[in-house]
Amino acid sequence: MKKSLLLWAGLLGLSPTLHAQTGSRQAAGQAVSADTPYATDFAEAYRRYPAIPRGVLEAVAYTQTHIRHLGPTEQASCTGMPLAAGVMGLIADGKGYFRENLGLVARLADVNADLIQTSPRAHILAYAAAYARLATEQKLTAADPARHLPVLLALSELPLAKDAVSTFTLDSHLYSVLTFLNKAENQQRYGFPDYHLDLQRIFGANYQVLSSGTAQVSERQVRGEGQTFDPNSSTYARVASSDYGPAITDLTTCNYSSRGGVAVTHYAIHTVQGTYASCISWFKNCSAQVSAHYVVRSSDGQVTQMVSEANKAWHIGSENPYTIGTEHEGYVDDASWYTTAMYNSSAALARDICASGYGISGLRTFYGAATTGTFSTGACVKIKGHQHFPNQTHTDPGVNWNWEKFYTLINNAPTVTTLTAATGTVYDAGGASANYPDDVRQCQLIAPTGATSVSLTFSSFDVESGYDHLLVYDGANNQAPLIGKYSGTASPGTLTASSGKMFLELRSDCATTRPGFAATWSSAGGGSASCPTDSYEANETLATGKAIGVNVNNTAYVCPAADVDWYRFSSSTTNNNIKVTLTTLPADYDLELYDAGGTLLYSSTSASTTAETIVYNGAPAATYYVKVYGYNGATSSSAYTLRVSTQSVAWSSSAAIASRLNASTPEQPVVTITNPVQAGTKAWLTVTGYDGPADIVLRDSRGLPVGASTHAEIVSEQPLGYLLPANLSPSVYIVTLQLRTHVEYVKLLVQ
Known part of the structure; x- marks a missing residue:
């Protein structure tokens, strides 16, 4: 496809805030990457306090907040768990359970606690000063972060105890920090060296549990990957001297009650407003008076079970008796916590709940637009957010949770009828004359042999407005670009799929059926040569x-x-x-x-x-x-x-x-960008063979600019992060870069 045509294929709008590269330098002559808002502050902290291993501050900040300053307006957690503050995620009021590490940092750094909470720069430098003071007292050097675990534990908010749960949460926190340091993409992005950390040696046999999503933990022991979690050999112990098969079972001894004979009929999705380790620890606090059945980790999707499904967890107020609830690590205002690993793991958990005899159908998963407020969907929708239940004030999982993706992952094996004729007629699941039934997910693929385009013209259209929908995609499945989502009685008219394939998906809810639709398709470009024999097939996955x-x-x-x-x-x-x-x-x-x-x-x-x-x-x-x-x-x-x-x-x-x-x-120059990406997340743009200014313009499918031009300073081979708007439709877009002498184009696929 020629670049001139690609330019009009569809383009993606970027956030108007773009953090360009800085000129700060590290000790080894490496450039400090400024694709985070606080790169200059981190660089200053390392210059002031050379005892801190480079990368550790970013690793802690990413584990706690994804390197985002948490201010006083941050939404409260629906669990009642104390909110962290600042870039490093420090706790001011531990509610009698968490250690108040913000006060500790203020004392060690001799800085006013109020300033730490309000100024990101003061926050980072105060944490660094406290860290350096403890590291110096223990005669630690920056060369070996593995020896700094006592400092990381001392500055954590997690309670210090040697029981199985406390040691597991502490090790989970350290595992996240060290895993961040071990990733090559982080080393490149944030400009720190590869320390060659041997996590299996550091955590011993407990590594299998910390890194696995198929572990089992009870009150007395933890098992994962054939190994037993040993609290006595946990990192803290050394420093100090189930219902769902893949989940770690870490059942709380309090904060739950009997369902009183009430049947489970619904499943609730929550966001912690905090970290995975903190949430697990908080649910073990009997004074918290709150819990959920499961908690999911952002980085790799690990699942920990806190309450047996047979019992009532305390997560959604008046709706507790009939619900199962799962908390997801992260914050509703930061889409970066909702990773592919988390979606995949959470959907697998939901599929297991659907198959557990409660009568919850995956087809009853909410798939409407994500919102910031609360509204009740009614009892027909069985799998939905905290914000969608009646009598609620909390708005998690919020505007950044991708409900359409979650629906597709839960219902991941639909039956697809493939139609290969050059022309024909398609109907809804009720056929030519009857209404379609309730609880339908009908998938049809129109794929005429050799076609270069498919056109579909509707002769009738009548589906329940606002509740039932027909989704049409330009491609072979529901991961292709969405042509449109249709409901009500207004005819979609004639739709065209330029890929030569068109995928139709009809979804109906639990009540009220309608006559449905009838449409006739035609195709162009048939009669292409047959495919040669490929010795590698089948290799489609x-x-x-x-x-x-x-x-x-x-x-x-x-x-x-x-x-x-x-x-x-x-x-x-x-x-x-x-x-x-x-x-x-x-x-x-x-x-x-x-x-x-x-x-x-x-x-x-x-x-x-x-x-x-x-x-x-x-x-x-x-x-x-x-x-x-x-x-x-x-x-x-x-x-x-x-x-x-x-x-x-x-x-x-x-x-x-x-x-x-x-x-x-x-x-x-050669321009590359991460593909595919999700709306509301960062796309990482890399230009090889060019240093200097660039103006970035994004265009929609008609070739019209989306938003204002954005200026950036490009450093060759240094990734530049762009935060994508959360309201983008799945499609293929183009990012255009005006360099000194010419324009470069790069495709971007948003799913």
Whole structure:
């Protein structure tokens, strides 16, 4: 696809607040990345207090607040748990349970506590001063963060005790901090070194429980991955000297009661307004008078069970008797806490509850727009937010929770009827003459053989207004760009899918049916050549990815349209610098690199048939997955070439540029951006081979700018974070960068 056409394919608006790179320097000459609002303050703290290992302050801040200043207007937690304050997430009033570490920091740093709560800079510097004082007293140096665990525990708000629950929460806090330090993308983004922390050695056998989502914990013991959690060998102990199978069972001894014979009929989604470890600890506090059945961790989706489903947890006031409730780590005003891992894990928990005999159907999951307020959906919707139940004042999970995504993950295996004729007629689940029934999820894929476009014209349309909906997508499934969501009696008219495939999804609630719809489709572009034999098929998913060797060429096909190819390979500790190239492209194909857990690491999405390249220097020895797919359903019966190359020395930027541009113009900058992303989260933009100013303009599908132009200072190969608006519709957009001499374009897929 030509860049001039790509420009009008649909563009994404960015937040008007853009944090550019700074000129501050670290001791080793590394640039301090300013893609967080407080990079300058963190840099100043490290200069003042050299005993603090670089990266530790950001690691604590990310664990506690995702590096966001929590002010006095922050929404209170529906659990009654004390709210943290500032960038480092300190507690001023522990309500007789949490340690009041804000006061401790103020005393150690000799700074007024009120100033710490109101000024982000004073907050960061005070925490750093307190940290440095404790580190100096213990004769610790910045070279080995693993020896700093006593300082991290001393400055935590979590209660100090040697029982199983307290030691587990303390270890969970430390695990989050050290995991942050171990991630290569954080080392690059925040400019700190790789300390090569051996988490298995640090946490011992307890590491299996801390890192696993399939552990079991009772009042007397904790088991995970075949290991027993030992409170006596927990980090704090050394320093101081179930209903849902995958969950850690950490049942509270209080803060619950009998359901009194009331049946479970609903499931409530909450946001903690705090951290995972703090929430677990708070629910163990018998004075809190609050609890939930489950808590989910943001970073990896680990689930801890606090109350048996047979008992009534105290999480939603008058609606407690008939509900199961789950708290999600994070804050309602910060979408970054709602990670893919959290959504996937929480949806798996919801599917288990649906299958547990309560009569809760996944089809009764709320999928409307996320909002900031409270409103009751009525009893028909069974899986919904705290804010959707009657008699509530709390508004979690709030405007940043993606209900449509959650609905799709819970109902992750729909039956799909595929229609391959060039023309035909489709009806709702009631057929040509009857009303559609209640509790329907009808999925139909119109995919005429070889079609380049599909048009659908409605002859009748009547679905229950505001409660039942028809969703239409331009592509092979409900992850494709949404054409529209229709309800009521107004006809959608004629809809066109430019991908050559159109996906229809009808959803109905528990009451009131209507005549539904009838529509006739036609297609264009049929009669394309059949697909050649591909020796790697079937490899449409990560789980079915085919093994390939390194430093060899592999040829295959993206065919038919919307075909996706997955491959897997392994790197070694010696040859730990990876370059993945996609060449001889017959169409606009894109490239992505994932870790074994399914997390997207890098993507390459150049326009048209430009070669795609991903470079990952210093990659840990592990199994990785490569995904090759056609942009917007692009396909061809001609082969592409995929090559994974590894070597012991880092791949140079010039080599990457030359490869990305097919060695034609190695001086031209290369622009990449993380794909796919979610509305309301950050997209990370990287420009290789260019340093200097850039004006960023975003355009909608008509080519019109969305928002004002944004100015940034680009540093080559330094990721620049953009916070995306929360109200974007799923689609493909283009980010345009006006550099000194020309404009660069990069595609962005919002899901």
